[in-house]
Amino acid sequence: MANTILIVDDEPAICEMIGFALARAGYDYSETHNAEQAQAKIIAEPPVLILLDWMLPGLSGIDFARRLKREEATRGIPIIMLTARGEEADKIKGLETGADDYITKPFSPNELMARIRAVLRRTAPQATDDAIEIAHLHLDPVSHRVSSRGHAVEMGPTEFRLLHFFMTHAGRVYSRSQLLDLVWGRNVYIGERTVDVHIRRLRLALKKYGHDHLIETVRGSGYRFFAPAAQSRTG
Amino acid sequence: MANTILIVDDEPAICEMIGFALARAGYDYSETHNAEQAQAKIIAEPPVLILLDWMLPGLSGIDFARRLKREEATRGIPIIMLTARGEEADKIKGLETGADDYITKPFSPNELMARIRAVLRRTAPQATDDAIEIAHLHLDPVSHRVSSRGHAVEMGPTEFRLLHFFMTHAGRVYSRSQLLDLVWGRNVYIGERTVDVHIRRLRLALKKYGHDHLIETVRGSGYRFFAPAAQSRTG
DNA sequence: TAAAATTATTACAGTTATATTACAGGGCCG
DNA sequence: CGGCCCTGTAATATAACTGTAATAATTTTA
Missing domain, CATH: 1.10.10.10 (Winged helix-like DNA-binding domain superfamily/Winged helix DNA-binding domain)
Structure with a gap:
């Protein structure tokens, strides 16, 4: 069924924090720390949503997102970008390249959840937890x-x-x-x-x-x- | 009862994140965003533990900790410092000034909880949960x-x-x-x-x-x- | 109306998921 | 050390679900 959310961030502590919040909210999730890993996981078990760090070692998050949106098979998966502060200027660009939303670190779990729900509501209503x-x-x-x-x-x-x-x-x-x-x-x-x-x-x-x-x-x-x-x- | 943990950090998102983790672990907590507010809260309702941001606007976290440790009334309250990365060198200094432990941002909720438990174990009796x-x-x-x-x-x-x-x-x-x-x-x-x-x-x-x-x-x-x-x- | 097409119903057997049981290692305490 | 309790694993048993195919019912078409 693969109702999982994929976290892509090279910082394990961040992954763990997000995973913690996701688990608590009842989502399944899996973590990867670079684009290659992420790519493999996405193919193996397509997630319903991707939380993608803006800055990744090797292939950047932006490029990775762009690539995902180019591929037919992955185009439909919504992406929320995780950006660090001070990257405000790049936001619009990010959205243009295919991210469905973005959120600035550090973010509160509630804010993250709200955005996830919002994105899922308009892309995959049955993936939300709404009664x-x-x-x-x-x-x-x-x-x-x-x-x-x-x-x-x-x-x-x-x-x-x-x-x-x-x-x-x-x-x-x-x-x-x-x-x-x-x-x-x-x-x-x-x-x-x-x-x-x-x-x-x-x-x-x-x-x-x-x-x-x-x-x-x-x-x-x-x-x-x-x-x-x-x-x-x-x- | 005052079995609360006080969070002192000027970044609301960080506060919320920590509060989230604390609540989940069954702790009561309250937030403040600067030293003055914190001081007032500590007097009004002494917490069992303080999570103190290293960098605060106005009076710095370090100075604030030092002050708390000078006062008879607040000396017994354990403090865990929240430091940003790259402040490694200052760690020892922080501990000298009275912090009981420190943790580097970004940290995982589990790590935070582990440290809180550890500190509380050696200072205060266990925080209570409701039946x-x-x-x-x-x-x-x-x-x-x-x-x-x-x-x-x-x-x-x-x-x-x-x-x-x-x-x-x-x-x-x-x-x-x-x-x-x-x-x-x-x-x-x-x-x-x-x-x-x-x-x-x-x-x-x-x-x-x-x-x-x-x-x-x-x-x-x-x-x-x-x-x-x-x-x-x-x- | 008969034939064709489409959907509904039923039965069934393979498959998968869960329940139950037994067991061996680890830790703790006397 | 020796016994006891707890834990995780694996094997087995049981139960539930799934997909298919055969058949019945229904609607459409000729």
């Missing part, structure tokens, strides 16, 4: 629990991820192959019909409290989660 | 005891720490690797499966009075301490 509630169906990523008016709704891991994805992308149709990509992950070789089966399982789980109708079939296109009212969205 | 009770299961960090309706619940040290952690973070899922980080401590090379075994031991200990169900398995994600299902709060 969601639609039509009395409540999903809380932090406790990893689904409930309906106080009653726990039981389901398997895949169904949970599927539901989480749907609830963070309500009202939009996704084809089976898109769902495989976005919920199962890229690089999976699974028959599309399998999605049907998991939809079925999810519906069964939701049926207990009468929420199965929230998963809508769009014949010929895929599936869609019910959207309350008219949620017009641009983009 | 917790969930679903008739009672845990008291001070006496290091767990009980259920008056009956003592026996368990090993690791199980105690694990339970303590869970009870202070109820309702939230933690992966095995997070638990290793947060309960065992970072930098441990322990197989993840070991967590299962300690969970088992903890459950066995709790089973005697029927509390084993409080430790919930979340397949594919980790473990979670019981907490009532979330009610819908959005109207």
Whole structure:
């Protein structure tokens, strides 16, 4: 599932500090201390977000970010730059080169978390820890629990991820192959019909409290989660 | 009670970072950003320990420490100096002037905690934690005891720490690797499966009075301490 | 209406994740 | 030193989940 955040900083103490804050906030994370290591980790297990030090030994953070944004495979991964003070002038340049946000050292854990959440919210809503509630169906990523008016709704891991994805992308149709990509992950070789089966399982789980109708079939296109009212969205 | 640790640093972000780590470790703390403020706070409510920035606007940290050590009333309060890198040469001088220890920025939370513990161990009695009770299961960090309706619940040290952690973070899922980080401590090379075994031991200990169900398995994600299902709060 | 296409349902067996048990080394205390 | 408790590991057992394929039901098309 790889819901990890990658820290790239050559200073181990900084890594540890950030890791500490991330762990506390419930994120998985991994550390690397240079661009090469980072590159390898990114390929091996794509993180949902990269915290990248501005100054790295060898390839600089800026160049590294630029490279990541050039590659098709890594382009989608949001980057938050960690800059030292007095590099204000370079900020805009950094953002131009692909960083999604930046933060100046020393930073407070709360500030860091706020920025991480902000970035994830607009790039990968299902990677945030925000609880969601639609039509009395409540999903809380932090406790990893689904409930309906106080009653726990039981389901398997895949169904949970599927539901989480749907609830963070309500009202939009996704084809089976898109769902495989976005919920199962890229690089999976699974028959599309399998999605049907998991939809079925999810519906069964939701049926207990009468929420199965929230998963809508769009014949010929895929599936869609019910959207309350008219949620017009641009983009 | 005044079991607080005073942070004196003109950089709010640093203060917040330290405070964050302190809070997580169960310490009370308060912040001040200059020597005058600090002086006032120390008089008003003597802390058990002072974390003092080397460089302060106005009166320097070194001078401030010296002054505190001259005063009868404040002499007994241990001081840990926060120094920036490259001030190695001054270290000894700092210690001579009264600091009990020093730590170089940037430092890891664990290192800071280790030093705080070390200093407190040889100066003040342990800072206290609050007792917790969930679903008739009672845990008291001070006496290091767990009980259920008056009956003592026996368990090993690791199980105690694990339970303590869970009870202070109820309702939230933690992966095995997070638990290793947060309960065992970072930098441990322990197989993840070991967590299962300690969970088992903890459950066995709790089973005697029927509390084993409080430790919930979340397949594919980790473990979670019981907490009532979330009610819908959005109207 | 029949055939074709698409989705729903069901059963199942391989796979993976967790629970349980046993054990050996380490540390502590008498 | 010897016994006891604690810890981490590994082996085994058990339980849960997953993907597939076969079949049924439904909708669309001709």
